[in-house]
Amino acid sequence: MFVDSHCHLDRLELDKLGLSLQQVIESALERQVEHMLCVSVSLAEFAAMAEAVSSFPQVSVSCGEHPLHQTGTVEPQQLLSLCQLAQVVAVGETGLDYFYAPESKLAQQDAFVSHIEVARQVSKPLIVHTRDARSDTIALLKSHRAEQAGGVLHCFTENYEMAKAALDLGFYISISGIMTFRNADELRSVVKKLPLDRLLIETDSPYLAPVPYRGKTNQPAYVTAVASAISELRGISLESLAAQTTANFYRLFPLCKADLSV
Template identity: 40%
Template sequence: MLFDTHTHLDSYKFDEDREEVIERARAAGVDLMINIGFDRETIPTTMALAEKYEFIYAAVGWHPVESIHMKPEDLEWIEGLCSHKKVVAIGEIGLDYHWDTSPKDVQQRVFREQIRLARKVGKPIVIHNRDAHEDILRILKEEKASEVGGVMHCFSGSLETAKQCLDMNFYISFGGPVTYKNAKVPKEVLAQVPLDRLLIETDSPYLTPHPYRGKRNETSYVALIAQAAAEIKGKTVEEIALITTSNGKKCFGIE
């Protein structure tokens, strides 16, 4: 049993063969998936997938890159969706200082608003963090995000950053980069993350793992992340699959 805790199966990159991609994932042993809706376009398509497939759950939120476009009614929309039985988290939310599409102050305001919403509705949060480690940690602390916890999605920070996230009730999730030969830091961090706080993901169609790097990623490749984690942790793939699936269910409140 494998759990891809972060995928974008509604992406246009799957428009030609979405059913086949999902079938390949199931054949590879992926029993659970969280699809991420992060703006006006992808929230409805994410909800449609979650309603169509029993094994797909939804996270809904507003991506930091899209912060500039978020209106008050969008936050109300997200809040309304949180009562849906298949919505298990608010995300992906956070900060992205790599792409210069939304001003930092706007990103931070939208991030804070969504953490407050998560605390209000009692949902965990899925964090997107790109080149913004200090501000992410500061805002999570200031907004008492530890009350709901959640996932540090496709973790790219240092071991010290990971420790601070663990202290705030977060799980640390690893994706394709942990399979790359030159990815020294993610491997070192994964080696130190406690097994009961470890998650795996694909972020498909992005961040494709070795040996498919450069091609479209897909959910079935979460098995490759499990394999890499097993090697780093000195466990079997089956053990990692069982542990990370159990962790994912606990994090997202899935029975």
């Protein structure tokens, strides 16, 4: 069985796909993807996202504000109140993106710190987005004791030194379909070195569809292609890779276990 540790089901353009959300989830289940974590990118959109997936026990939700979706200052009390909700299993996604929005570095850093502190208060793991902000991401995680909450660097595309720094803090590393792209040699070299007991797999759907689905709208069913690529790269069976990454997911996100009724 597989788990998609990071997807955005609320951002799927279902009309273009010609599918309902139920059909998307059924397709994943047919591929033995037993659970999906639908990740928040906006506090303003959180309620609608949570409502959209509320009838599916195979889907859990996080709460947070993506660094590229910040419309202003993240209000820590609002974030705390939402993250205290029982259905919220993680805090984020949050983090730093200096590639697309270097002009908002300070605002991103302030919001990231708020997410770290809330994660510690509610004892829920962080989901961290990081791009072109290696030193600041690790520095803020360390200085604000993020290891007390734990978490994952999702859709990882940085170097092994950054991965090792996160691993040393007890964090997990999640790999998306990017590792199947032709120009992702450096990332594949990182994946070869990652400890299997800290590895997660994800789609980040509807974005970044893996080969052989490149160019299509990504969806949780395609996480099996990510798993297959990693198992081939690491020289282990697909069954072993699936079992390990699924166990890792539930270890990091223990609140998801209560949802496994199907």
